[in-house]
Amino acid sequence: MITVLLIGKGNVATHLYNAFLKAEAINILQISSRNLSKIPKADITIIAVSDDVIAEVSSKIKNNFVVHTSGSVRLNDLKNKYNKGVFYMLQTFSIDKEIDFSEIPFCLEAENEKDYNLLKTLALSIGQKVYSISSKQRKTIHVAAVFVNNFTNHLYKIGNDICKQNNVPFEILLPLIKETSLKIEQLDPKNAQTGPAIRKDQKTINNHLNLLNDDQQEIYKILTKSIQNGN
Amino acid sequence: MITVLLIGKGNVATHLYNAFLKAEAINILQISSRNLSKIPKADITIIAVSDDVIAEVSSKIKNNFVVHTSGSVRLNDLKNKYNKGVFYMLQTFSIDKEIDFSEIPFCLEAENEKDYNLLKTLALSIGQKVYSISSKQRKTIHVAAVFVNNFTNHLYKIGNDICKQNNVPFEILLPLIKETSLKIEQLDPKNAQTGPAIRKDQKTINNHLNLLNDDQQEIYKILTKSIQNGN
Numbered sequence: 001m002i003t004v005l006l007i008g009k010g011n012v013a014t015h016l017y018n019a020f021l022k023a024e025a026i027n028i029l030q031i032s033s034r035n036l037s038k039i040p041k042a043d044i045t046i047i048a049v050s051d052d053v054i055a056e057v058s059s060k061i062k063n064n065f066v067v068h069t070s071g072s073v074r075l076n077d078l079k080n081k082y083n084k085g086v087f088y089m090l091q092t093f094s095i096d097k098e099i100d101f102s103e104i105p106f107c108l109e110a111e112n113e114k115d116y117n118l119l120k121t122l123a124l125s126i127g128q129k130v131y132s133i134s135s136k137q138r139k140t141i142h143v144a145a146v147f148v149n150n151f152t153n154h155l156y157k158i159g160n161d162i163c164k165q166n167n168v169p170f171e172i173l174l175p176l177i178k179e180t181s182l183k184i185e186q187l188d189p190k191n192a193q194t195g196p197a198i199r200k201d202q203k204t205i206n207n208h209l210n211l212l213n214d215d216q217q218e219i220y221k222i223l224t225k226s227i228q229n230g231n
Numbered sequence: 232m233i234t235v236l237l238i239g240k241g242n243v244a245t246h247l248y249n250a251f252l253k254a255e256a257i258n259i260l261q262i263s264s265r266n267l268s269k270i271p272k273a274d275i276t277i278i279a280v281s282d283d284v285i286a287e288v289s290s291k292i293k294n295n296f297v298v299h300t301s302g303s304v305r306l307n308d309l310k311n312k313y314n315k316g317v318f319y320m321l322q323t324f325s326i327d328k329e330i331d332f333s334e335i336p337f338c339l340e341a342e343n344e345k346d347y348n349l350l351k352t353l354a355l356s357i358g359q360k361v362y363s364i365s366s367k368q369r370k371t372i373h374v375a376a377v378f379v380n381n382f383t384n385h386l387y388k389i390g391n392d393i394c395k396q397n398n399v400p401f402e403i404l405l406p407l408i409k410e411t412s413l414k415i416e417q418l419d420p421k422n423a424q425t426g427p428a429i430r431k432d433q434k435t436i437n438n439h440l441n442l443l444n445d446d447q448q449e450i451y452k453i454l455t456k457s458i459q460n461g462n
Binding site for chain 1: 282303321322323325328334335336338360362364367368370371372373374375376377378379380381382383384385386387388389390391393394396397398399400403404405406407408409410411412413414415416417419420421423424425426427428429435438439442443444446447449450451453454457458460462
């Protein structure tokens with residue numbers, strides 16, 4: 001039996017709490033980060049709070065092994081006295097959408113093998129995909145995630161705008177969006193590329209630019225150039 | 232029974248031919264675009280060839296009703312004598328990947344209601360999603376598709392590059408990519424946006440820029456600016 005103390009009441013903390021409740025080998029306690037006067041003992045203390053208060057919250061914890069759940073905060077930014085670690089789940093969490101933890105990559109980091117194995121056991125009690133990821137690697141994963149999640153979502157938003165401006169329902173693009181995202185499970189994205197940029201079809205590119213506003217044109221040109229440069 | 236003549240032997244033509252073969256109400260014939268000396272009669276003649284030869288191929292056809300399958304060619308670029316139309320399927324076709332036609336949006340255009348209804352019956356014989364789309368709308372759908380398909384795929388490629396450079400397996404990003412693409416089936420992409428750009432978290436943005444090469448930085452900055460401007 002692993003005793004886990006979860007600090008935080010936000011999005012990630014709530015999803016984690018519900019998952020640990022169902023795990024038989026886990027004894028889960030949860031407290032708010034605003035109430036740190038009497039902190040219960042636990043084998044693992046998970047701080048699931050905003051990045052900018054992780055250092056402060058961690059400095060008040062005297063438990064043995066303290067981890068945070070952030071993609072962009074270093075292990076050494078934890079200010080607790082004893083052992084430190086990271087329990088980062090690489091996924092986008094929405095409060096009202098159920099999470100399938102078996103699909104989520106757990107990016108784990110610890111200062112020694114014993115702690116790492118404990119984190120691994122914890123992750124496998126609710127999930128299936130475990131990766132050993134250093135603070136440096138995690139930082140770059142976080143940037144890569146901005147490209148494939150936030151920036152990709154912005155391209156969906158531009159597609160939506162273009163549809164709206166021409167009285168076309170956005171749903172018409174959804175099967176293409178889905179296929180594009182599934183294709184790279186089988187193909188390297190570089191080899192999956194199609195379209196006017198990679199074909200250097202300047203006639204179609206010019207036609208497209210004529211249909212776009214200034215902001216859309218700027219993005220269209222830069223991404224076309226980057227595709228053509230193979231960057 | 233609708234008799235369909237399919238001209239072309241490429242990717243789209245091959246997938247279409249196999250689908251029509253299974254449709255009971257369709258009598259399908261297929262010929263190569265290089266062999267137009269003796270063209271069989273048909274209720275609908277579908278030209279599924281490269282954009283730049285559609286005009287030439289169509290000029291040689293004397294059948295009643297001729298359509299093309301292109302996203303970026305106008306109805307009036309067909310040069311056959313009689314009725315014209317468009318039978319555009321909004322999807323990315325790979326030769327060795329099976330296509331689920333029930334998922335594909337059929338974007339149809341014709342010069343009169345009778346022809347349109349014939350195209351609709353044809354589309355529904357192999358698919359389920361039918362849209363009436365003008366040449367002008369189809370042009371803009373094609374641009375939107377470049378954003379959500381080609382450009383999105385390029386962001387996946389950059390994510391892949393960043394992972395490779397840091398010895399992280401790209402598969403770690405696949406669940407996030409999948410969730411990002413599925414989220415917008417329920418949420419407007421504008422409302423689905425998260426991350427440092429929309430939060431105006433300049434500290435994280437600066438950290439990210441320090442990890443990127445020049446080309447990646449340029450794309451990061453422009454997309455961040457566009458997200459922040461709400462464009």
